[in-house]
Amino acid sequence: MAVKVIGAGLAGCEAAWQLANAGIETELYEMKPVKYSPAHHYEGMAELVCSNSLKAARVDSACGLLKEEMRRLGSLIVPCAEATSVEAGGALAVDRTKFSDLVTQKIKEHPYIKVISEEVTSVPEGDVIIATGPLTSGALAESIAEKCGSYLSFFDAAAPIVTFDSLDTDIVFFASRYDKGDADYINCPMTKEEYELFYNELVNAESASLKEFDRESFKVYEGCMPVEVLAKRGPDTMRFGPLKPVGLTDRRTGKRPWAVVQLRKENREGTMYNLVGFQTNLKFGEQKRVFSLIPGLKDAEFVRYGVMHRNSFINSPKLLKPTFEMRDIPGLYFAGQITGVEGYVESAASGIMAGLNLARKLAGKSEFVMPRETMTGALSLYISDSFNDGNFQPMGSNMGILPELPERIKDKKKKYQMYAERALEKMEELLAAER
Known part of the structure; x- marks a missing residue:
């Protein structure tokens, strides 16, 4: 039986890519072009609805570090963004139409991915990844709320x-x-x-x-x-x-x-x-x-x-493990902004983690959790840490979520560089142990 991924945004595409590259038959459901959310207009997958920027490219920045970690985990989105990039100073910005077209092409050409264009109105049974984003349609949102015990918010009102x-x-x-x-x-x-x-x-x-x-x-x-x-x-x-x-x-x-x-x-x-x-x-x-x-x-x-905007997200610290799997419903995973990660790249990274972990689960392997010193690991911990379950608000990548360095460094540039070096060293140690 094929694994189902619901939603072909950045997170859903990354999740499907990880599963398919592990040799797992994957059905990727996307309601476009049958139905569009209020924010979406283009038929292609991985549509960027706001900015066309995937933030800073340099590794000693929070989002740049996250992209480098994603690249080392076999990301689909990062190389597609680089292939369709436009001049944007130190940021990785894309021609959003070419970017969407390239991601769509890669997904549709993969022999282990079947794209199904229809609206999903309830959470399917079996092994599933929900990656429907902050504008999840009404019927599916109600079904998610039932699965999550009503721990679903529909508006993001967060303080700085x-x-x-x-x-x-x-x-x-x-x-x-x-x-x-x-x-x-x-x-x-x-x-x-x-x-x-x-x-x-x-x-x-x-x-x-x-x-x-x-x-x-x-x-x-x-x-x-x-x-x-x-x-x-x-x-x-x-x-x-x-x-x-x-x-x-x-x-x-x-x-x-x-x-x-x-x-x-x-x-x-x-x-x-x-x-x-x-x-x-x-x-x-x-x-x-x-x-x-x-x-x-x-x-x-x-x-x-x-921020104050419509943003459907679950109370992940109460519901999810750092693998993005539901604590009480094995085989049901969430990815993307609905988990409380915030931003294009962060959503895509969560899709990688959800897809990778479901693939490992189906192969009988142990769960894969990135070191907390990495940006991916820190985000995964933030959205799953019970410390946050009383007043959970979405979070994007930033150096503040990383554990402190052994010594205090006042120079911000040097400090961020050391954060990045430590993160990639920890990641390589983990990947070497997996080989």
Whole structure:
């Protein structure tokens, strides 16, 4: 019986490619051209619906490292992107039509892949990889929700995330309100003048435009009030909400601050923190400009900006193993943005991992998990770590999710280079052991 892969986007194509190259009969289901999502218009597979860029090409960048790891795992997408690339400085950008056509050609020519053009409305039985993306159609989304015990979100309202080592520790401090419980939050204290400057810039900052299908979702989603919208309700609204200073003392003055921005640990290692209550629809450049006005965040490194858009994704830390297989339903795998990885390349990488692991399972081999020092391994761990299951939000590749180096290196370029060297060394050790 053939394995089924649902969805012929970047993740689905990579998953099918891994399975087929392992000699496994694979049925790749894609509802185009029978039916299109609100964001898709081209008939071909692996359609890039937003930017045509697959981000930085250099290996000492987060996405460049991820692409190099994918190449070494036998990626389909990376060589197709390189073959259809266009000039884009240090980024790998593609002619999106030629890229889609080449991926489609490779998939259709593979003797072990059968492409079936029809909409799948329920999760099939047997060995399956679901790679239907953030705009999964209604009937299938309902079926997925049933399989996942309703742990399926339909809107991505996430706050920005910064690295811990980029914070100004002369200003920020760990404390709990009234010193009760563990001091789990980082606090950024504001004076009245600092707050008023921040407030004025926030309410006058430029928001990103929402696509039509995002606007429809935004109207009915009630738990994602953007911080800039909240601020416009009045200058003191935030001070009685996410920025309330009660129970906290600014260690520099010995007094209660006028307002406090709190940061909450984003991962188990404490290398990343999110801005509590700061879900936002501001443009990325505006987020960097305005949020850097928060005391202690002047030089903060943002590894993810806040986003608000329609994005179906499951609570992967509660449901998936780092192999992208369901913990409680053996043989059912997920891949792509529906797992909570964010970005073109990240989606494709998850497809590789899902396809590779299902192929190994069918061959009676052990599970394949990339070292946590690699970008692929760190992403796989992030979406499957139970630490995140209470407040899970999607994540793209960034150096902040990697374990820290043995020694602290201030020079960012050198630090990133050492991250990349360590990752590829760990990967080669694993692959050598597999040979």
